[in-house]
Amino acid sequence: MKKKIQLTLNGKSTSIEVPNHRLLLDLLRDEIGLTGTKEGCGTGDCGACTVYLNGKPVNSCLVLSGELDGADIVTIEGLKIGPELHPVQKAFIQDGGAQCGYCTPGMLMMSKALLDENPNPTEEEIRYALSGNLCRCTGYAKIIQAVQDAAVMIRNKHVQ
Amino acid sequence: MLRLPEFNYIQPRSLKQATKALADLGADAMLVAGGTDVYPKMKRGQFTPRHLISLRGLRELKGIRDSKEGLWIGAGESLTTVSNHRLIAKHFPALAHAAESVSTPQLRNMGTIGGNVFVDTRCNYYDQTFFWRQAVGFCMKKDGQICLVAPGSSKCLAIASSDTSPVLVSLGAEAVLVSRQGERRVKLGELYRDDGIDYSTKAKDEVLKGLLIPKEALGRRNVYLKLRRRGSFDFPILGVAATMDIDERGECRYASVVLTAVASAPKIVPEASTLLQGKKVTKELIDTVADAAAKISHPLDNADMDYWYRKRMAKVYTRRALESLAGLDSSA
Ligand SMILES: Cc1cc2nc3c(=O)[nH]c(=O)nc-3n(C[C@H](O)[C@H](O)[C@H](O)COP(=O)(O)OP(=O)(O)OC[C@H]3O[C@@H](n4cnc5c(N)ncnc54)[C@H](O)[C@@H]3O)c2cc1C
Ligand code: SF4
Ligand code: FES
Ligand code: FES
Numbered sequence: 001m002k003k004k005i006q007l008t009l010n011g012k013s014t015s016i017e018v019p020n021h022r023l024l025l026d027l028l029r030d031e032i033g034l035t036g037t038k039e040g041c042g043t044g045d046c047g048a049c050t051v052y053l054n055g056k057p058v059n060s061c062l063v064l065s066g067e068l069d070g071a072d073i074v075t076i077e078g079l080k081i082g083p084e085l086h087p088v089q090k091a092f093i094q095d096g097g098a099q100c101g102y103c104t105p106g107m108l109m110m111s112k113a114l115l116d117e118n119p120n121p122t123e124e125e126i127r128y129a130l131s132g133n134l135c136r137c138t139g140y141a142k143i144i145q146a147v148q149d150a151a152v153m154i155r156n157k158h159v160q
Numbered sequence: 161m162l163r164l165p166e167f168n169y170i171q172p173r174s175l176k177q178a179t180k181a182l183a184d185l186g187a188d189a190m191l192v193a194g195g196t197d198v199y200p201k202m203k204r205g206q207f208t209p210r211h212l213i214s215l216r217g218l219r220e221l222k223g224i225r226d227s228k229e230g231l232w233i234g235a236g237e238s239l240t241t242v243s244n245h246r247l248i249a250k251h252f253p254a255l256a257h258a259a260e261s262v263s264t265p266q267l268r269n270m271g272t273i274g275g276n277v278f279v280d281t282r283c284n285y286y287d288q289t290f291f292w293r294q295a296v297g298f299c300m301k302k303d304g305q306i307c308l309v310a311p312g313s314s315k316c317l318a319i320a321s322s323d324t325s326p327v328l329v330s331l332g333a334e335a336v337l338v339s340r341q342g343e344r345r346v347k348l349g350e351l352y353r354d355d356g357i358d359y360s361t362k363a364k365d366e367v368l369k370g371l372l373i374p375k376e377a378l379g380r381r382n383v384y385l386k387l388r389r390r391g392s393f394d395f396p397i398l399g400v401a402a403t404m405d406i407d408e409r410g411e412c413r414y415a416s417v418v419l420t421a422v423a424s425a426p427k428i429v430p431e432a433s434t435l436l437q438g439k440k441v442t443k444e445l446i447d448t449v450a451d452a453a454a455k456i457s458h459p460l461d462n463a464d465m466d467y468w469y470r471k472r473m474a475k476v477y478t479r480r481a482l483e484s485l486a487g488l489d490s491s492a
Contacts, residue, residue, distance in 0.1 A: 001168070001169070019166075020169035021164055021166055021167055021169055023164055023199075039161060042161055042162045042200075042203060043162065043199075043200035043203060043204070044196055044199075044200055044263070044264070044266075044267050047264065047266060050266055053269075056240075056269045057265065057266050057269060058266050058269050058270050059196075059266045059267060059270070062195055062196055062199045062200070062267075062270065063195075063270070064169065064195070064199075064214075066169050066171065066214075067171070067214065067216055067217075110265070110266070127392075128265075129265060131264055131265065131391075131392035131393055132263070132264020132265050132266045132267065132392075132393060133264075
């Protein structure tokens, strides 16, 4: 059964017709064409598909479109601040926080969610915030470093 | 990639509509709350419902509040909310910790405590894709005839894997269930059955509205210890929940130990109350209870790590849990 839903997607109001059982991840990638969000596992294990649903990070591979009427969704494409990359994006580039890059959108979404709440996290707090995001390439050290550096940029610039 | 099969999706607007849909649709229907257990299992072909009835957005299932009778926790509250809640963190650190130890930060924003209490039992031969299970040969929990872990067994031995249920049982929580016939209240511990397939005694047409932790549990010390391979996220391969009340003279007024992941249901260790209550708690008594906990634990070769190790750890974790509550912590 198809259903017309109204969404705010990366700040813009969007109306779309979707089958109820279509997953948010597939809606974003296959129907809307926002392919920044990745599918690693499809079963909640890897975090590559992380987006914000009503302000909270969730695994979009496990969210049904039928539940999204009126929802506010932010994807990796919505992370930039105007034309500028967000500090977490800058820091991942600067520090080599990505290798193959497949986990990176999810890592960035979780890193920003953490820094929005806590701009001065300890290493332990960063590891905890990223505990649902798997990376098969980097060994995590540079990812953690990038989040720490992004935190410094944010604190220095008071960017929110 | 694993795809979600098609199904009929029902979004009731009230608990009444939900119970009606559940009663009308019968065995082909399944409830879904956060979906963090249901959707992965549908993708792997472990669950094959024709109709899904969504509990998301039902206001009757929301809210955490202090009441005359105790602390009420709506079944639809997310694990994130439960683990961060002021009253829960203050009075029931075991529950806050158990909720926080479930899955990942993202999944805890979606997964609910109601879904956690009824989360499916687990087994290495079952928690696999359809393709994997077909290749190895299906087992009786889904699509097959025999048990692959214990081929002689007449029942499935998949393990109880909820982190919050042993804590809630140890705190004496009650479940409030609603069906078309009305509402009933039952001790949560009575809702479990030691059978890997039919692991709950909840009637098929009942919805869990919420959980009530009784007033008398408020002053009791409580702790939850979870064994898993990874610190980041993993289901429990052993969980020990303990609750204790000790008076000014060091005498135990109440003690309860509940284990998870050692059988298909949370297991109460009767010796915790029979040996400790009314006595001054000593290390020797705690050791005896810990031995009893290991004795009733029957881990099998169907989860992470060796089963003999998990059995030995049932003793170690029970001892640690009780020593920490009794203030006799030495080994840590
Ligand atoms: C990667 C990963 C890691 C995980 N790790 C853990 C872990 O460490 N510990 C753990 O305990 N769980 C874990 N889980 C399982 C699951 O995420 C949690 O148990 C979660 O709390 C389930 O809640 P839910 O709301 O998503 O349940 P759902 O998936 O919506 O439902 C689960 C079951 O409960 C039933 N149900 C839900 N709500 C109600 C209700 N109100 N009344 C009656 N029946 C109801 C459903 O019909 C279904 O049978 C993990 C899952 C994943 C994908
Ligand atoms: S315990 Fe046996 S029947 Fe149950 S899921 Fe495992 S292999 Fe299947
Ligand atoms: S694709 Fe969603 S968690 Fe892996
Ligand atoms: S950079 Fe390849 S998975 Fe993380």
